[in-house]
Every structure is written in structure tokens, then in C-alpha cells.
Amino acid sequence: MIISFVLDGEARTLEVDGGARAVDILRESCGVTAPKEGCGTGECGACTVLVDGVPRLSCLMLAAQLDGRAVITAQGLASDGPHPVQEALADLGGVQCGYCTPGIAVTAAEFLERHPDPTREEIREALSGNLCRCTGYHKIVDAVEDAAKRLGSGCGRDE
Ligand code: FES
Numbered sequence: 605m606i607i608s609f610v611l612d613g614e615a616r617t618l619e620v621d622g623g624a625r626a627v628d629i630l631r632e633s634c635g636v637t638a639p640k641e642g643c644g645t646g647e648c649g650a651c652t653v654l655v656d657g658v659p660r661l662s663c664l665m666l667a668a669q670l671d672g673r674a675v676i677t678a679q680g681l682a683s684d685g686p687h688p689v690q691e692a693l694a695d696l697g698g699v700q701c702g703y704c705t706p707g708i709a710v711t712a713a714e715f716l717e718r719h720p721d722p723t724r725e726e727i728r729e730a731l732s733g734n735l736c737r738c739t740g741y742h743k744i745v746d747a748v749e750d751a752a753k754r755l756g757s758g759c760g761r762d763e
């Protein structure tokens with residue numbers, strides 16, 4: 605089948621098999637490698653992308669489900685320069701191997717749009733579906749908390 609969707613702000617049309625997974629066509633057919641496949645079973649969140657603004661696990665979606673939708677990956681999040689969440693993750697040590705980072709970035713960015721002044725507990729809850737093997741989460745929560753301040757200030761990172 606032919607699907608058309610907007611990927612990180614760019615219109616895409618491609619032919620996909622009926623059973624093709626979204627994560628595979630994003631990475632292999634579209635060359636957008638920000639969404640990572642970790643578990644492939646909906647457990648780790650590494651494959652998270654925003655579909656019409658909502659975090660979705662692309663390993664559990666069919667490519668066909670992207671038809672007519674707008675998809676934002678961590679690459680698109682950074683299309684005008686790193687998003688404050690991405691900057692904060694890098695600045696505060698929330699990135700080690702980086703495998704979980706794209707999924708965390710899009711999840712946190714969407715969360716902060718809805719909760720601009722979250723508590724640490726709310727941040728932990730929001731990221732509960734995004735597993736990280738490296739950081740122990742403390743620095744990730746620090747980073748999302750800091751990103752809320754950066755977004756609230758409207759002036760980006762402190763130098
Ligand atoms: S790869 Fe999709 S949730 Fe783990």
C-alpha cells in the first residue's frame with residue numbers, strides 16, 4: 605500500500621508492505637534513525653515518536669497507521685537547533701550511551717508542553733515507559749526539570 609505522511613516537517617510518500625512496522629520504515633525506508641529499536645515489544649520506549657503530537661511506540665505501530673499523520677522524531681525536535689530538553693539532557697549528564705535518549709527527548713518534550721512546571725514525581729511518572737540502562741534516571745529527571753526552566757524562561761540555555 606501507498607502511505608503519505610509528514611515526517612519531521614517533510615512530506616513523504618512511500619509504498620509499504622501491509623505488515624511493515626513503523627519503526628522499520630522510519631529507520632530503513634526514510635533514513636531517520638533517531639527512533640531506536642530496543643526491545644521491539646513495547647517495553648523500553650526507545651522507539652518513541654510523536655504521532656500527531658502524541659508519544660507512540662513505533663515498534664508497535666504498523667507503517668500503515670502513519671498514513672495521513674504528522675510524525676516528529678528526536679531529529680525533527682532538533683530541526684531548529686537542539687530542543688531545550690535535548691540541551692539539558694546533554695548538559696546535565698542525562699546522556700551516556702544515548703540509546704534511550706531520542707525516545708526520552710520526544711516523550712519529555714511533549715510532557716513539558718502539557719506540564720510546564722512539573723514536580724520530580726510527575727517527571728518520573730511521565731518517563732516511566734522509557735527505560736535507561738545507564739544513568740540511574742536521576743540525571744534525566746534533573747535534565748527535564750531544568751528544561752522546564754529553560755522553556756519557561758524563553759531564553760534557552762544559560763552560558
Ligand atoms: S523498541 Fe519499542 S518499546 Fe522497546
Ligand code: FES
Pocket residue numbers: 698699700701702703704705735736737738739
Ligand atoms: S543513556 Fe544508555 S540507555 Fe540511557
